[in-house]
Amino acid sequence: xxxxxxxxxxxxxxxxxxxxxxxxxxxxxxxxxxxxxxxxxxxxxxxxxxxxxxxxxxxxxxxxxxxxxxxxxxxxxxxxxxxxxxxxxxxxxxxxxxxxxxxxxxxxxxxxxxxxxxxxxxxxxxxxxxxxxxxxxxxxxxxxxxxxxxxxxxxxxxxxxxxxxxxxxxxxxxxxxxxxxxxxxxxxxxxxxxxxxxxxxxxxxxxxxxxxxxxxxxxxxxxxxxxxx
Numbered sequence: 001x002x003x004x005x006x007x008x009x010x011x012x013x014x015x016x017x018x019x020x021x022x023x024x025x026x027x028x029x030x031x032x033x034x035x036x037x038x039x040x041x042x043x044x045x046x047x048x049x050x051x052x053x054x055x056x057x058x059x060x061x062x063x064x065x066x067x068x069x070x071x072x073x074x075x076x077x078x079x080x081x082x083x084x085x086x087x088x089x090x091x092x093x094x095x096x097x098x099x100x101x102x103x104x105x106x107x108x109x110x111x112x113x114x115x116x117x118x119x120x121x122x123x124x125x126x127x128x129x130x131x132x133x134x135x136x137x138x139x140x141x142x143x144x145x146x147x148x149x150x151x152x153x154x155x156x157x158x159x160x161x162x163x164x165x166x167x168x169x170x171x172x173x174x175x176x177x178x179x180x181x182x183x184x185x186x187x188x189x190x191x192x193x194x195x196x197x198x199x200x201x202x203x204x205x206x207x208x209x210x211x212x213x214x215x216x217x218x219x220x221x222x223x224x225x226x227x228x229x
Contacts, residue, residue, distance in 0.1 A: 001033045004043045011035065014043045041072040049083040058115035059108055062093040069094075095123040104137060113140065117147045121154045132157075132169035139172040149176055 001016025011033070013020070023031055036043050048064050068074040074082075076090045096108070096119055104122060107113045113122070126133035136153070139145070145153070153172050156179070157165055168175045 001031060002036060002043065002047060003033045004036050004038060004040050012040055014040070015047045041068060041074065044068055044072075045074075045079070045082040048079075058093060058119065059096055059105070062096040065090055065093050066097055092119045092123075095119055100126060107137075112144075114147045117150045121150050125154065125157075129165075129169075132165065135169040136172055143173045145172065145176070152176065152179070 001019055002014045003011040003016075004014055006012050013033075014036070016031075016033070020031070023029075036046070038046075044064055044067065048061060048068075065076075065079055068079055069076070076087055076094070079085075080087045080090045096105070096115065100108075100118060100123055104113065104118060108115055108118050122133055122136065125136065136150070140150070153168065153176055156175070157168050160168060
């Protein structure tokens with residue numbers, strides 16, 4: 001635990017709130033605290049800089065950053081420089097508090113949604129289309145989606161047109177099931193061709209990538225060959 005010495009022999013706790021709460025629940029009234037002789041803002045920066053030494057929840061880091069900016073007038077660039085991070089990391093952490101609704105913050109704190117998914121998927125989605133972000137959260141509440149599924153959905157969402165995005169947001173679970181069914185069908189088709197057929201399909205794909213527009217030299221079994229020899 002870390003505290004900063006203040007005037008009138010007061011201490012301001014910087015790090016260790018959870019441990020204090022745990023000790024109180026155990027009926028303990030004393031603990032060992034590391035006291036730093038510096039300003040509160042500097043202590044917060046140092047604590048954030050050494051956060052990599054132990055596991056911090058992203059929402060905790062976001063809270064410290066917001067306090068540094070709102071209470072002590074630090075810029076995002078200053079926080080990044082003082083903590084050994086980059087500005088984009090600071091911005092993503094702040095987005096957890098500034099761009100997300102209270103409902104989502106509660107879900108993050110409860111462990112229902114990973115902070116990675118919240119900062120990399122839900123936050124940018126909410127900025128672009130709050131209605132679609134709400135639909136995704138509702139779908140997750142009814143049918144929990146893994147971080148991998150949410151990332152897969154968002155990757156396809158970014159490449160879709162407006163009409164397709166509306167349909168994807170209306171039922172994210174349905175879209176993911178349809179996508180999985182399509183991938184399964186492709187795998188079944190490859191198995192139907194046998195090892196040689198699957199190899200020829202892969203070779204034809206590589207050839208098209210290397211020579212766009214070229215005639216097909218290889219084909220799946222039963223389709224014959226075309227192109228110059």
